[in-house]
Amino acid sequence: MIRDAGNELVVNAEVGMRISILQGSADGVAVYVETQHPVANANGLISIEIGTGDPNDHFTHINWEDGPYFIKTETDPGGGTNYTITGVSQILSVPYALHAKTSEILLGEVEEADPVFAESPAAGIEEDIVHWDAAFSWGDHSLEEYLKKETDPLFTNWYRSEES
Numbered sequence: 001m002i003r004d005a006g007n008e009l010v011v012n013a014e015v016g017m018r019i020s021i022l023q024g025s026a027d028g029v030a031v032y033v034e035t036q037h038p039v040a041n042a043n044g045l046i047s048i049e050i051g052t053g054d055p056n057d058h059f060t061h062i063n064w065e066d067g068p069y070f071i072k073t074e075t076d077p078g079g080g081t082n083y084t085i086t087g088v089s090q091i092l093s094v095p096y097a098l099h100a101k102t103s104e105i106l107l108g109e110v111e112e113a114d115p116v117f118a119e120s121p122a123a124g125i126e127e128d129i130v131h132w133d134a135a136f137s138w139g140d141h142s143l144e145e146y147l148k149k150e151t152d153p154l155f156t157n158w159y160r161s162e163e164s
Contacts (some may be wrong), residue, residue, distance in 0.1 A: 001043070001044040001045055002040050002045075002046055002075065002077055003044065004077045004078075005007040005077070005084065009040075009043070010040045010042065010077045011041070011042050011043070012041065012042060013039065013040055013079065014037050014038070014039050014040075014079040015076065015079055016035070016075070016076035016078070016079050016080045016081055017033070017036045017037070017046075017048065017053075017073060017075050018033065018035050018037065018074040018081070019033070019034050019048070019050055019071065019073055019074075020032065020033045020071070020074075021037065021062060021072075021091075022069065022070040022071075023066060023068075023069055023070075025068075025070065026070050026072075026088045026090070026125055027088075029116065030134065031057075031062055032055065032056070032057055032059055032060075033055070034044075034051070034052075034053035034054055034055040034056065034059075035054045035081075036052075036054070037079065038046050045054065045159070052073070067091070068089045069090070070089065070090050071088070071091060072086065072087070073086070074086050090131075091150075094102075115146070117126065
């Protein structure tokens, strides 16, 4: 909730904000800075998405492995750049979608732990899945719906929850 200097809610008005990602500590070096101008709603609430404002750099250039990182927000209830409200909070988890790129450098074997998969013919396929439709001389699997049915309850429950 955004309040002005008189402690009154700022409602239905543009608010000026500067968001910084600080590296190392709460007063560390800013590795990313952006400005935004969200509009406070009738309850004085604003909602922002960090990484979508007017940036000084690219949000995707932050090396999340070099943390810890902190988010610093500076707010001007009047909508400009006279930032009078400041807050700093440590980011306690890595933005996983960006850090997931490290899977590109995964080395070694990945051990399959799904017992349903381990018992299936697919478990024996190591390289060439292009010709799965003719594997094991079973014919066209897509016509038989082998590739359309899932009988693993763990996967089926996960898939259903992802659809909703």
